[in-house]
Amino acid sequence: xxxxxxxxxxxxxxxxxxxxxxxxxxxxxxxxxxxxxxxxxxxxxxxxxxxxxxxxxxxxxxxxxxxxxxxxxxxxxxxxxxxxxxxxxxxxxxxxxxxxxxxxxxxxxxxxxxxxxxxxxxxxxxxxxxxxxxxxxxxxxxxxxxxxxxxxxxxxxxxxxxxxxxxxxxxxxxxxxxxxxxxxxxxxxxxxxxxxxxxxxxxxxxxxxxxxxxxxxxx
DNA sequence: CCAGACGTTGTT
DNA sequence: GTCTGG
DNA sequence: CCAGACGTTGTT
DNA sequence: GTCTGG
Numbered sequence: 001x002x003x004x005x006x007x008x009x010x011x012x013x014x015x016x017x018x019x020x021x022x023x024x025x026x027x028x029x030x031x032x033x034x035x036x037x038x039x040x041x042x043x044x045x046x047x048x049x050x051x052x053x054x055x056x057x058x059x060x061x062x063x064x065x066x067x068x069x070x071x072x073x074x075x076x077x078x079x080x081x082x083x084x085x086x087x088x089x090x091x092x093x094x095x096x097x098x099x100x101x102x103x104x105x106x107x108x109x110x111x112x113x114x115x116x117x118x119x120x121x122x123x124x125x126x127x128x129x130x131x132x133x134x135x136x137x138x139x140x141x142x143x144x145x146x147x148x149x150x151x152x153x154x155x156x157x158x159x160x161x162x163x164x165x166x167x168x169x170x171x172x173x174x175x176x177x178x179x180x181x182x183x184x185x186x187x188x189x190x191x192x193x194x195x196x197x198x199x200x201x202x203x204x205x206x207x208x209x210x211x212x213x214x215x216x217x218x219x
Numbered sequence: 220c221c222a223g224a225c226g227t228t229g230t231t
Numbered sequence: 232g233t234c235t236g237g
Numbered sequence: 238c239c240a241g242a243c244g245t246t247g248t249t
Numbered sequence: 250g251t252c253t254g255g
Binding site: 033034035036055066069070205206 | 253255
């Protein structure tokens with residue numbers, strides 16, 4: 001699955017990679033957890049916009065935000081079957097910028113965390129869905145979920161699910177094509193990913209520093 | 220038709 | 232809003 | 238995903 | 250053990 005990721009690229013790089021005009025101030029985040037805020041790229045007219053959104057999809061009919069904590073991932077195969085996902089899959093797809101994500105490998109009762117990224121550490125984009133939720137009083141909140149699929153061969157060495165990664169050439173298709181076309185992009189991404197064991201410090205979401213990404217030193 | 224729910228993952 | 236269950 | 242909490246009632 | 254919060 002994908003229950004934790006990181007985004008460290010500076011705003012200028014995000015603007016260039018995703019061809020968005022407006023980029024809000026962004027700090028690097030090395031340990032993004034569900035319910036936290038991170039930028040998403042959505043289609044707006046003929047262009048794209050970067051919005052800050054809360055991780056965990058909260059549909060507009062939801063009574064409160066709490067549902068979001070259980071809607072952090074949407075399995076690709078269920079997008080058209082689940083009531084909560086079918087509407088946003090048709091009209092509110094998004095890209096979730098990231099420099100990588102984390103998975104935990106179960107080793108008996110112990111769990112070893114790994115970071116997964118492309119070989120050169122470049123920006124990637126997860127396939128996502130977004131919604132706007134409006135409280136009875138107060139400002140609307142935009143929320144998102146990350147679509148998951150079966151792990152690629154490499155990733156399956158540590159975990160059996162992974163987020164869907166969209167290649168830059170397919171950004172526009174994912175954002176604006178028909179659902180039938182968009183569905184074809186929901187494949188395990190396999191080119192150039194690396195898996196690196198890292199410290200268990202990543203377990204605690206209060207740790208958010210560059211050292212989380214260091215390879216675990218050999219014992 | 221209306222009422223009621225609306226979610227994923229891993230683990231043993 | 233939209234799907235499932237009765 | 239992991240960490241951390243895990244409870245009710247009445248009152249201001 | 251299971252749920253909530255981040």
